[in-house]
Amino acid sequence: MNNTVKQLSIFIENRSGTLTKVLDLFSRAGIQIIASTIADTQDYGIYRVVCSAPYDAYAILKENGIDVQLTDVMAIAIEDEPGNAALAISALSDAQVDILYMYSFLWQGRGVLVMRADKVENALEVIANRNMVLLNEDDFKL
Amino acid sequence: MNIIPNDACPFFNEKMETMTREEIEALQLERLKATVRHCMNSPFYSKRFDEAGLKPEDIRSLDDLRRIPFTTKQDLRDTYPFGMASVPLRECSRLHSSSGTTGTPTVILHTHKDLEEWATQVARNLWMVGLRPDDVFQNSSGYGMFTGGLGFQYGAERMGMLTIPAAAGNSARQIKFITDFGTTALHAVPSYVTRLYEVMQNMGVDPRRDTKLRVLAIGAEPHSEEQRQRIQDMLGVKAYNSFGMSEMCGPGVGFECKEQNGLHFWEDYYIVEIVNPDTLEPVPDGEIGELVLTTLCREAMPLLRYRTRDLTRVLGRSCPCGRNHVRLDRMRGRSDDMMVLRGVNIFPIQIEKILMTFPKLASNYLITLTTDEDNDNMTVEVELEELFTDDYSRLQSLTNRIQRALKDEILLTPHVKLLPKGTLPVSEGKAVRVVDKRTVYQ
Numbered sequence: 001m002n003n004t005v006k007q008l009s010i011f012i013e014n015r016s017g018t019l020t021k022v023l024d025l026f027s028r029a030g031i032q033i034i035a036s037t038i039a040d041t042q043d044y045g046i047y048r049v050v051c052s053a054p055y056d057a058y059a060i061l062k063e064n065g066i067d068v069q070l071t072d073v074m075a076i077a078i079e080d081e082p083g084n085a086a087l088a089i090s091a092l093s094d095a096q097v098d099i100l101y102m103y104s105f106l107w108q109g110r111g112v113l114v115m116r117a118d119k120v121e122n123a124l125e126v127i128a129n130r131n132m133v134l135l136n137e138d139d140f141k142l
Numbered sequence: 143m144n145i146i147p148n149d150a151c152p153f154f155n156e157k158m159e160t161m162t163r164e165e166i167e168a169l170q171l172e173r174l175k176a177t178v179r180h181c182m183n184s185p186f187y188s189k190r191f192d193e194a195g196l197k198p199e200d201i202r203s204l205d206d207l208r209r210i211p212f213t214t215k216q217d218l219r220d221t222y223p224f225g226m227a228s229v230p231l232r233e234c235s236r237l238h239s240s241s242g243t244t245g246t247p248t249v250i251l252h253t254h255k256d257l258e259e260w261a262t263q264v265a266r267n268l269w270m271v272g273l274r275p276d277d278v279f280q281n282s283s284g285y286g287m288f289t290g291g292l293g294f295q296y297g298a299e300r301m302g303m304l305t306i307p308a309a310a311g312n313s314a315r316q317i318k319f320i321t322d323f324g325t326t327a328l329h330a331v332p333s334y335v336t337r338l339y340e341v342m343q344n345m346g347v348d349p350r351r352d353t354k355l356r357v358l359a360i361g362a363e364p365h366s367e368e369q370r371q372r373i374q375d376m377l378g379v380k381a382y383n384s385f386g387m388s389e390m391c392g393p394g395v396g397f398e399c400k401e402q403n404g405l406h407f408w409e410d411y412y413i414v415e416i417v418n419p420d421t422l423e424p425v426p427d428g429e430i431g432e433l434v435l436t437t438l439c440r441e442a443m444p445l446l447r448y449r450t451r452d453l454t455r456v457l458g459r460s461c462p463c464g465r466n467h468v469r470l471d472r473m474r475g476r477s478d479d480m481m482v483l484r485g486v487n488i489f490p491i492q493i494e495k496i497l498m499t500f501p502k503l504a505s506n507y508l509i510t511l512t513t514d515e516d517n518d519n520m521t522v523e524v525e526l527e528e529l530f531t532d533d534y535s536r537l538q539s540l541t542n543r544i545q546r547a548l549k550d551e552i553l554l555t556p557h558v559k560l561l562p563k564g565t566l567p568v569s570e571g572k573a574v575r576v577v578d579k580r581t582v583y584q
Contacts, residue, residue, distance in 0.1 A: 009532030011562040039534065043541075043559045046532050067529045067562040100533055116532070 002136040003124060004072040006054035007114070010047040011067040022047065025064055031057050034140050035105040035114060048103070050075070050114060052142045074123065075135040076113045080106065088113060091130050095122045107135075146275065146302045152464070154269035154301060155262070158410050159465050166409045166466060171204050173438035174413065178210070181444050184228040186221050207413060207436065212422065213448045218248040218389070226443050227251050234442050238289055238388050250388050251442035257296065259439050263394030263408055264297020270399050270406070270463070271357055271382045273327050275302030278354075280319055282330040282338075283362075284310045284485075289392025290362055294329045297394060303327070310334065313341040320353050329359040329384070329393075331485040332369055336516040339376045350378040359384045361393060362485040364473055366581050369516055370402075383472055389448055390435055396470060404457040404469030411439050414468050415447070416456055419477035427456040432477045433470070451478045479576060481511060483518045488552045490575040496547045497524055502540060506566045509556075513580045520556040522548065525563045 012018045019038075026033055032052040038045055051057050054070060061068040078084040085104070092099070102115040112135065117123050127134055153159045161169070178198045181187035191197065194211055201207065217226070223239075224231065229251075236252040252260070273279065279298040285291030285307060298305040308319055310330075316338060319325060330338070335358060342349055349355055355377055360370070361384030373381045385405050386393030395412065396405035407414050413436040418425050425431035433450045453476060457469040481488045490509060497503050504525040512519050524544070531537065537560060545558045567574070 007532075009529060011526065011529040013561055013565045041534065044537065044561065046529070046534065046537075048532065065564050067526065069529045069532055071532045100535075 002138075003074070003134050005050055005075045005114070005135060005137050005140070007071045007073045007116075008047075008049040008051065008054055008057055008061070009069045009071045010049065010061065011069075012045045012047050014041070014043060014045050019047065021064075022061070022066060025060050025066075026051065026057060029053075029056060029060050031060075032142055034107065035103065035112070037103040039101075048101075050140060052140055054137060071116065073114050073116045074120075074127075075139075076115070076127065077107070077110045077133040077135050078113065080109060080111045084111065085113060088130075088132055091126050091132075092117065092123055095119070095126045097123045097126070107140075147269075149274045149276075152270075154266040158408075159266065159270075159467070161410070161466060163459060163466055167204060169410055170413055170438060173410075174204065174207065174436065175201055177436070177438055177440070177444045178446070180228055180441070181446060184226050184443075186217065186226045187228070187444075187446065204413070207415075207447065208424075210446050212434065213445050215248065215389075215449075215451070219246040222246050223249040224251070226445075228444055229253060229442050238287055238392070240287075240388065248389075250391075252391070253441040256391065256440055256442050259411070260293060260391040260394055261296035261300040263391070263411060264293055265301035266408070267382075267384070267394060267397035268298060268303070268327070268359070269301050270397060270465075271359075271380070272400060273298075273301070273303060273357055277303050277326045277357070278306070278324050279303040279327045279329070280306040280308050280316070280323070280325040282308050282310060282316055282328060282334065288485075289386065289388045290329070290485075293386065293392035293394060294359070298327075313338055314345065317342055317345060317347055320355065321347065324354045326354045327357040327359070328355060329361075331363045332360045332365040332373060332381075333363065333484045333517050335360060335373050335377070335381075339373075349376070353377075355379050358382065359393075359397075361385060363482050363518070364475075364580070367472075368581065369513075372516060385470075385473070387450060387452075389445060389450070390437060391440075395435070399461060399463040399465060401461060401463055403461070404471055406461070406465050406467045407470055409467045412437060414456075414470070416454065416470075419451075419453075425455075427458075430455045430471075430474055433473075449477075451476050451480065453477055475578075481509070481520075481576060481578070483511065483520060483554055486553050488520075488554075492551050493522060493548065493556075494575075496551050497522075497544070499547065500540070500544060502527055502530055503544075504563050506563075507575065508566050509576045511576065511578045511580050518580060520554060521559060522556045523559045523561055523566060525561050525566055527563060529562070 034050045036049040038047045097117050097119045100116040104113045178201050234251045235254045238250045240248045281294045283290035358379050358381040360381050370381050382398040385396035396407040398405050415434040416431040419432040433452045433454050435448050437444045453474045454470045459468050460466050504527045507524040510521045541558050549555045
């Protein structure tokens with residue numbers, strides 16, 4: 001079974017207009033952006049996107065000359081109550097899993113933590129033991 | 143013979159410095175003929191004259207100079223190391239060499255007399271701006287192969303000043319020298335002067351109150367009139383523009399007088415031509431062109447019609463200071479793609495060579511030069527072949543490795559920016575690799 005979600009990592013120049021071009025391509029292809037994040041760096045930006053059709057989006061972006069990568073990330077669903085994120089993260093931390101980056105959003109009434117972590121096997125074990133729910137890309141299909 | 147004039151005399155060598163134009167040109171013709179004859183001792187020039195069907199006797203007037211082919215930096219490389227010498231090596235006393243970062247290095251040889259003449263030119267310049275044997279001269283310039291070190295050292299000693307070979311770097315120690323030794327005159331590249339001022343402020347040293355500084359010689363990197371004014375205001379000094387190049391000897395070739403209205407080029411030592419870099423025809427006075435110099439007093443390695451690649455223009459051939467040696471504008475740029483940053487000469491090909499060693503980079507890149515608070519800065523933008531990671535720390539580590547490799551090559555740390563492929567403008571025809579936004583050229 002598939003334990004990961006395909007995230008698009010889009011390399012964009014930190015210049016006005018570049019994000020518009022990318023979003024416009026999603027819009028015209030009818031692909032829904034479920035969650036996205038962009039870091040604030042001075043020189044270059046990686047726009048990270050979880051969407052309803054990552055492979056289609058990848059192909060369209062490539063065709064339009066945009067530098068994009070498909071990255072496997074974990075999407076952990078938690079109940080939307082105070083304290084649950086803390087429990088999830090401390091469990092991973094106890095298993096020596098380092099989180100490279102993380103962002104979160106609400107999805108159909110549940111909280112979702114999207115993260116790229118090292119020691120993926122440790123992470124999966126912890127998730128299974130603690131009865132946390134991993135989402136996969138089918139969950140985000142329209 | 144080292145004859146030092148009276149302090150009251152405004153000239154170091156009154157006879158040479160105050161010649162009329164007729165006298166200058168008569169002397170130039172005499173020295174040009176002698177130089178051309180002497181050049182026939184060099185394998186390079188005797189061959190070049192043969193090829194051009196030219197004999198030394200054909201040079202009968204200053205206009206005949208234009209019959210002589212140009213000499214280029216490439217000629218110096220092709221004859222490396224000694225193919226352009228006009229005397230046997232045993233008659234030479236010193237060798238200066240360029241680093242050869244863009245290929246074969248170049249060598250300039252000096253006889254003992256060449257070194258004397260070089261020192262005399264520098265002494266003339268320092269005297270011209272009012273320095274006298276009572277002054278204390280601190281040379282905060284790189285020594286070694288960089289001619290700004292030894293060139294100013296010998297020149298300042300020659301005119302009788304106490305001279306401190308402080309060399310470049312260690313700003314706190316420089317400032318201690320300035321205050322402890324009562325330094326009145328300093329030579330440095332302009333961006334380093336700005337740096338010294340910052341460190342003075344941090345140390346609580348007020349240059350006007352706590353130092354005796356009154357004269358600065360600044361050169362070796364392009365700077366604007368505004369930058370000079372700021373340096374003068376910061377330190378409470380007069381700052382004079384200096385022009386030199388190792389091919390001619392080093393510093394001393396041209397220097398501003400107290401009028402600060404152009405650099406006097408010593409025409410008893412050089413013939414100055416300004417030519418259109420494309421047609422190589424002379425341009426009228428006042429029009430910008432490439433500076434071409436012919437040495438008139440060199441023994442070891444005379445150079446005929448050497449293309450300096452520096453762009454400037456003639457401002458005049460007379461001056462209220464009493465010297466009729468031609469006045470040239472501050473350097474306005476280059477007719478090749480060489481960049482001068484903080485005294486370091488850099489060619490885009492050096493940058494390109496380094497970038498190409500990183501397989502993750504695409505071939506398009508752009509170098510942007512800016513002035514921030516009087517400092518020259520370089521930004522290198524380069525495209526990634528493709529996004530190979532979405533991990534910022536790996537991108538940052540690549541950026542750092544590129545930066546270090548560039549620093550090893552060009553001795554300056556540029557700002558490096560990674561871009562998605564296809565972001566940089568693609569020019570039609572010759573690629574634009576350098577955008578110079580520094581205030582000096584505006």
